[in-house]
Amino acid sequence: MILDMQDISKAFGSVQALKGVSLHVGQGEVHGILGENGAGKTTLMNILAGTFPPDSGHIFLNGEEVSNMTPMKAMNLKIRFIHQELNLCNDLKVYENMFLGEELTKKKFIVDKKTQIQRAQAVLDSMKAPIDANANVDGLETAQKQLVEIARALLFQSELIIMDEPTTALNNQEIENLFSIMRELKGQGVSFIYISHKMPELFAICDKYTVLRDGEFIETGRFRDIDVHRATELLIGKVHIDRNIKEGQPSFVEDSVVMAVKGLRGQAFHDVTFDLYKNEILFITGLQGSGTNELAMALFGASPLTAGEIMLHGQALHGRTIKQFMRNGVGMVPRNRKERGILPDLSIRDNTSLAYFTVKHKKLFISDKEESERFERNKLKMDIRSGSQSNPITSLSGGNQQKVIIGKWLEIDADVYIMDNPTQGIDVGTKFAIYELIDDMAKSGKSIIVFSNEYPEIHQIADRCLIMYKGRISGILNRTELSEVKVMEYSTGSIQGEST
Ligand SMILES: Nc1ncnc2c1ncn2[C@@H]1O[C@H](COP(=O)(O)OP(=O)(O)OP(=O)(O)O)[C@@H](O)[C@H]1O
Ligand SMILES: [Mg+2]
Incomplete structure (x- = not known):
């Protein structure tokens, strides 16, 4: 999928969250979005996924304008959104969460529980996530819940997957497993938007970047042309001096x-x-x-x-x-x-x-x-x-x-x-x-x-x-x-x- 968001603006009351932001994501590309807290990253993604409309601006998918985006429409257009804050129903089972709103049916009206469980388990297994598709969500650790969120996005064939800080609760092995799946899907032409504050992850998985600052578009480019230092400066908007806060010896007194x-x-x-x-x-x-x-x-x-x-x-x-x-x-x-x-x-x-x-x-x-x-x-x-x-x-x-x-x-x-x-x-x-x-x-x-x-x-x-x-x-x-x-x-x- 080729995505073009042009000149997107959005205000919440007196807060101007986005001011004429543009974003271009190519097919099979992993596009990182960099920005400080409150820069507007999640808001831009909410607009793309139809959570709420922009005040102005345009969204084009494969060259065609999509107006009045809704979450349903986004899903039908094969866009998936893994939210920054977990979004699961604790009262439901893992597979029920994964198929929520998109239940598989047989004979039109009956939910096909067996196939759902099988398919959900297959995705979890492919992620090497040791989670039982039939388990209750409320008994899961946060990291496991985060993996279920990701699995849900991988369940159906998608063309664009938005990941808003998907790894905050994951350990290094789980992150590596996620990246290898992303690389595989990327090879099949799936595009990704990847939001993270963890620089090593951005540099490891993303091809291109777009920087937002205070709701404004700052710059877009290729990760291979910048280093972590430059990326930090772009997003904070000033010269960043790396220094150690604490030097030398520990500063506590051993007898107290x-x-x-x-x-x-x-x-x-x-x-x-x-x-x-x-x-x-x-x-x-x-x-x-x-x-x-x-x-x-x-x-x-x-x-x-x-x-x-x-x-x-x-x-x-x-x-x-x-x-x-x-x-x-x-x-x-x-x-x-x-x-x-x-x-x-x-x-x-x-x-x-x-x-x-x-x-x-x-x-x-x-x-x-x-x-x-x-x-x-x-x-x-x-x-x-x-x-x-x-x-x-x-x-x-x-x-x-x-x-x-x-x-x-x-x-x-x-x-x-x-x-x-x-x-x-x-x-x-x-x-x-x-x-x-x-x-x-x-x-x-x-x-x-x-x-x-x-x-x-x-x-x-x-x-x-x-x-x-x-x-x-x-x-x-x-x-x-x-x-x-x-x-x-x-x-x-x-x-x-x-x-x-
Ligand atoms: N529903 C809302 N009501 C009021 N203000 C909002 C709402 N959603 C977002 N904002 C404001 O819009 C601005 C951008 O928020 P956004 O969540 O997009 O930031 P972000 O770049 O995702 O930051 P972070 O890295 O901390 O997640 C913030 O100032 C935020 O307070
Ligand atoms: Mg956010």
């Missing part, structure tokens, strides 16, 4: 333990023992299945322990509720925003205040003025791009929702922060600002545990990095000992035993 974790055992981890010091930024990393996800929850009192202790300032915390963890000065930025982070029915402002209400709010009534000031303060600090603060949080772009969530937790002024993949969906420029923010928090006396699988991020600000393998700590590296190769070796179990 804030949190002590001893012999912790839970659902997918055991014998986890470590100290967290005042002013420390401790990273915890590990491959999918290494127990890091479960450990993150346990450190916040959000999943049960079968053995061990979590001590905060010398006081045992385990067996307590999340609320008690919060009252004792622990804050958490959870992973997977849509499922764990936001309350979609509430406004941007209320979402910002939620954690504060739980532990800090002492008055009988809620003051609109205070809430409003709280949001404005965060908007400035976190550079949140939003329309009115009374709009629902879902009106924000993905990355801006993430900034609200981080801001919300900073409001409780905890001593210890557990941040699980805090830069998910955050653009490259802003990521840097978030690293600086975390570094400043540590300097001001807080202790932070960051769960992350991105080495560049670990390298930027970690004082120490703890690596998990098969549910145990396989190594702890000091800042001065850190290297990507070493982290990889401990993560894959090729080096065993702890180092300090």
